[in-house]
Amino acid sequence: MMKKEALNLNLLVLVLALFTVSCSGGGEKWTEQSPPSSEVEETFLDLEEVMRQARVQTLQRMLKEEDPKEVLANAGGESSKILLEVNVVLVDGGSYSVETTRTEWDITADLSQKKSISAVDSALDFAMKGNDVNWCGEPVSGHKFVQNYVDLHEGSFEANEQYEESISDYVDCGSGELDQASL
Numbered sequence: 001m002m003k004k005e006a007l008n009l010n011l012l013v014l015v016l017a018l019f020t021v022s023c024s025g026g027g028e029k030w031t032e033q034s035p036p037s038s039e040v041e042e043t044f045l046d047l048e049e050v051m052r053q054a055r056v057q058t059l060q061r062m063l064k065e066e067d068p069k070e071v072l073a074n075a076g077g078e079s080s081k082i083l084l085e086v087n088v089v090l091v092d093g094g095s096y097s098v099e100t101t102r103t104e105w106d107i108t109a110d111l112s113q114k115k116s117i118s119a120v121d122s123a124l125d126f127a128m129k130g131n132d133v134n135w136c137g138e139p140v141s142g143h144k145f146v147q148n149y150v151d152l153h154e155g156s157f158e159a160n161e162q163y164e165e166s167i168s169d170y171v172d173c174g175s176g177e178l179d180q181a182s183l
Contacts, residue, residue, distance in 0.1 A: 047154060048121070050163050052102070054146045055124040056088065057164075057171045058133065060098035062142065063089070065135050068096035074130035079123035086115050088124070136173040149176055 062071045072080040072089065083089040086106045090097045099105060108115045128142030136145075149170050157163050162178060170176035 046160070047150075049102075049160060050154070050167075051146065051150055052121060052124065053100070053160075053164055054149050054167050054170075055121075055128055055142075056098055056100050057167050058142050058146055059083075059089075059124065059127055060100065061135065061171050062127075062131050062133070063096045063098060066131070071127070071131050072096075075123065075127035076130060079126035079130075082114055082119050082123040083127065086120055088120060152176060 059071075072083070075083070080089075084091070087099055088105055090099055102117075105120065106115060107117050107120060110116060111118050113119065125143065128146055131142045132139040133142055133145040140148075149167065153163070153166055153170075153176050157166060157178070166176045166178055169178075
C-alpha cells in the first residue's frame, strides 16, 4: 500500500510539473513585434531616469525660488535627511544647491538601505508632493508639475541629454519642446 501512495504522489508531481511547463509556454519567445526583455528594461530605466531628472531640476529651482529650509521641511524629515546624506542637496554655509549629476551622489546598490537610489527617488517624490511650483503661473504641486512633464514628453527623445535639455526648458516655464537642430 505504501508503494502505491508513493507512486501516486510522484505521478501527481509529474502531472503538475508538465501542466506548469505547458502553461508557461516553455519559455520567453521573441518576435519582431516584441523586443527582448533587456530592451524593455532599458526603456523602463530610461523613464525612471527622466522622472528622476525632472524631480532633481525642479527641486533645484524650488530651492532658488523659495526658502530652502522650508522646501526641505515640506519634504519631510526623513526625506530631507536622505537628500542631504547622499549629497543630492548640498549645503555650503547658508547656501543650498542640488547636485544634478547622479554619479556624484553617495548612493549604494543595496536597495534595502536609506542610501539607495530607490530611497532617493522616494525622497525626491516626497519633496515634490510637499512643495509647489509657484514660478510658472498658477501654483501647482511639484509632483503634478513633474508628472505633467512626463505625460507630455515620455518617449519624445532618444537620448538622456535631450531629456535634460527639455526638462531644463520646462522647469524654466517653457514647453519642453526642442527645436529640430537639438534632435
